[in-house]
Amino acid sequence: xxxxxxxxxxxxxxxxxxxxxxxxxxxxxxxxxxxxxxxxxxxxxxxxxxxxxxxxxxxxxxxxxxxxxxxxxxxxxxxxxxxxxxxxxxxxxxxxxxxxxxxxxxxxxxxxxxxxxxxxxxxxxxxxxxxxxxxxxxxxxxxxxxxxxxxxxxxxxxxxxxxxxxxxxxxxxxxxxxxxxxxxxxxxxxxxxxxxxxxxxxxxxxxxxxxxxxxxxxxxxxxxxxxxxxxxxxxxxxxxxxxxxxxxxxxxxxxxxxxxxxxxxxxxxxxxxxxxxxxxxxxxxxxxxxx
Numbered sequence: 001x002x003x004x005x006x007x008x009x010x011x012x013x014x015x016x017x018x019x020x021x022x023x024x025x026x027x028x029x030x031x032x033x034x035x036x037x038x039x040x041x042x043x044x045x046x047x048x049x050x051x052x053x054x055x056x057x058x059x060x061x062x063x064x065x066x067x068x069x070x071x072x073x074x075x076x077x078x079x080x081x082x083x084x085x086x087x088x089x090x091x092x093x094x095x096x097x098x099x100x101x102x103x104x105x106x107x108x109x110x111x112x113x114x115x116x117x118x119x120x121x122x123x124x125x126x127x128x129x130x131x132x133x134x135x136x137x138x139x140x141x142x143x144x145x146x147x148x149x150x151x152x153x154x155x156x157x158x159x160x161x162x163x164x165x166x167x168x169x170x171x172x173x174x175x176x177x178x179x180x181x182x183x184x185x186x187x188x189x190x191x192x193x194x195x196x197x198x199x200x201x202x203x204x205x206x207x208x209x210x211x212x213x214x215x216x217x218x219x220x221x222x223x224x225x226x227x228x229x230x231x232x233x234x235x236x237x238x239x240x241x242x243x244x245x246x247x248x249x250x251x252x253x254x255x256x257x258x259x260x261x262x263x264x265x266x267x268x269x270x271x272x273x274x275x276x277x278x279x280x281x282x283x284x285x286x287x288x289x290x291x
Contacts, residue, residue, distance in 0.1 A: 046089065146176060
């Protein structure tokens with residue numbers, strides 16, 4: 001799905017939210033500016049898509065003196081550890097959907113986030129003030145916080161060094177960029193592949209961020225190496241190993257699979273054709289389970 005095609009899908013869903021919540025006082029407030037209305041509706045869409053469907057107004061702090069904090073919310077993991085989430089969103093029109101994220105806007109958000117972490121933001125709107133007071137107590141008790149930059153443009157890593165400096169290798173401080181490409185991937189996963197994407201508003205372990213040790217069964221050798229036409233390895237795992245990995249990472253363990261099934265897709269037939277007509281170019285990842 002091309003970027004602009006996907007943008008139009010999201011734009012229509014945002015229009016539907018504007019109609020659904022037309023009585024919202026902030027949508028009414030921005031009625032003279034469709035761009036501001038859509039920027040606000042993007043926040044609602046983000047919360048609803050990633051599972052925060054009840055009372056979105058409790059979380060949105062967008063408005064005058066919001067200090068790059070459009071959404072502030074907190075949640076708990078399965079061990080009752082609290083984590084705050086702070087979201088800065090940038091709505092873009094269709095002409096900017098395929099362009100790189102504005103670096104100056106990105107760096108300004110990072111600067112504001114840094115000021116917030118130091119507890120120095122005071123001149124903010126009333127809704128944000130109360131949340132920042134709770135956040136300040138949370139940070140002083142060594143709590144975790146994730147900052148999210150949400151944009152309907154494409155982020156290509158232009159500020160990765162700045163992000164690294166911002167987090168400063170602190171495990172308690174996370175930063176995640178949700179650009180239009182990430183949203184498109186998550187949207188396709190849910191709508192077409194029928195699998196739940198990683199939720200940026202929940203605490204999760206990402207198998208891409210840490211090395212994974214796999215307990216390979218030694219009874220029949222360590223592995224089989226295939227040299228041609230492509231280098232590949234086949235290993236023997238015990239079911240307990242797969243169970244433990246899935247228990248730790250969930251479906252995130254499979255998100256970078258070569259291809260999860262796409263319902264009603266022409267690619268299914270093309271893959272089948274390749275396997276039959278040109279098997280040397282048909283790659284299969286095999287995990288043999290020892291029972």
